[in-house]
Amino acid sequence: MPRVVVFDEFGGPDVMHVVEEPVIAPAPGEVRVRIEAFAVNPLDRMMRSGTSPATIPLPHARLGVEGTGVVDALGPGTTGWEIGDPVVLTAVPDASVRGSYADYTTVPASRVVARPAGLGVAEAAAIWVAFSTAYGALVEKAAMRPGDHVVITAASGGVGRAAMQIANQIGAVPIALTRHAANEEDLVAAGAAVVIAADREDVVDAVLHHTAGKGADIVLDVVMGPGQQDLLKAVRPGGTLVAAGFLDPRPTPFPAGPPLTIFSYRSFEHTLDAVVVKRMAAFLNAGVRLGALRPAIDRVFALDDVVEAHRHLENGLHAGKKIVVTV
The missing domain is CATH 3.90.180.10 (Medium-chain alcohol dehydrogenases, catalytic domain)
Structure with missing residues (x-):
């Protein structure tokens, strides 16, 4: 059964726990992504602790605005992608409902871009935000x-x-x-x-x-x-x-x-603008190809250790480098 990280109350890293849920079919115009890795961001900590300016509905809230994986299914009428395409999430509009801390998530097809060639999974998970x-x-x-x-x-x-x-x-x-x-x-x-x-x-x-x-x-x-x-x-x-x-x-x-x-x-402001996202993706692809752009990775955790990954972030042990969780 696919796994999802959820929290039912606001607080420290320990409020998160892994549950199993059936996989959801993508809606029209959406893709389902089998997540391979996601990065831990300060926004995730704010959502989990209850300090985010956005309203987070409880219980059973999800986390994750960044990640990478492969297209696993296409919703009705979805074009431009094939099953098996490696992609990077550019935005998860409702992360508290279908965030990337999971084995699978569904997003509008316009909210993913092709994963830059030359990036490993951990780097691809940590580059976009x-x-x-x-x-x-x-x-x-x-x-x-x-x-x-x-x-x-x-x-x-x-x-x-x-x-x-x-x-x-x-x-x-x-x-x-x-x-x-x-x-x-x-x-x-x-x-x-x-x-x-x-x-x-x-x-x-x-x-x-x-x-x-x-x-x-x-x-x-x-x-x-x-x-x-x-x-x-x-x-x-x-x-x-x-x-x-x-x-x-x-x-x-x-x-x-x-x-x-x-x-x-x-x-x-820009990651929801398809025209600007296209420019961003082209710039990132060129920079990765030339070796000019590369995210700095601190540590990689497994999904079962997501609580420890958040503790690592809160304690400042990452020294500004990205924390990645593989799924």
């Missing part, structure tokens, strides 16, 4: 160009690592911002052209120094909170700040400073 977020924020929103100096906050995280790789692929200059100088070697290896550590230098002064006094062309802020005020001072007049995260729960003051463009970005 971080890379589509970074791509959408930097390329679609900020129109990043070759030569742009791009400050990336929380650079050790999944989105930060993806953003550095994407900047390098385009020919921009990724400037990694981190809280701790001890992360410098790892960030340089991950693709940073420059590492600025908040515990050893003034962030604004350092950005100005590395941009010949001009300031950054783009800042990708996945942290928010009061610290954004310093980032605004590090952007050149006419530059762009993209607010694409919420790691700091404190209020973010209203932006004030030199004239610049400010965007607020959420990944579902």
Whole structure:
């Protein structure tokens, strides 16, 4: 009998448990995907703990917005896919009902893309959320160009690592911002052209120094909170700040400073747009083929160990790399 991870109450990792359920036939226009692996994301933790801004119906809620597998069945009238095609989930619109923490899930056929050739199953499970977020924020929103100096906050995280790789692929200059100088070697290896550590230098002064006094062309802020005020001072007049995260729960003051463009970005803004998803998939395929884009994997767990995988995430043991669960 196929397995599904569910939770009946909000709380810590222990509220999750594996149950068996009959497989569901895909509806018209849908595909059923036999999941081979999924990644554990901060959004999963928020849903499980009850801190997600979206309403999560209990009991028997599911988890999982990211994963990879093969097309197992086609719903009536579904075209464009064949049984056995390897795919990546680009969006699970109702993850609490049919999330990827399972042996099987059904999604609209438009919510999967072909798995990039050259990626292993674990990498394919972990590539879409971080890379589509970074791509959408930097390329679609900020129109990043070759030569742009791009400050990336929380650079050790999944989105930060993806953003550095994407900047390098385009020919921009990724400037990694981190809280701790001890992360410098790892960030340089991950693709940073420059590492600025908040515990050893003034962030604004350092950005100005590395941009010949001009300031950054783009800042990708996945942290928010009061610290954004310093980032605004590090952007050149006419530059762009993209607010694409919420790691700091404190209020973010209203932006004030030199004239610049400010965007607020959420990944579902583009992952539900078929035209943009097509561009994202083409960009990822090219980057994987060239060896420029690769998700950093921390550990791989088995489905029966999904509780331990969430503990690993909550304890911060992943150091910003992706946690993957194989099915």
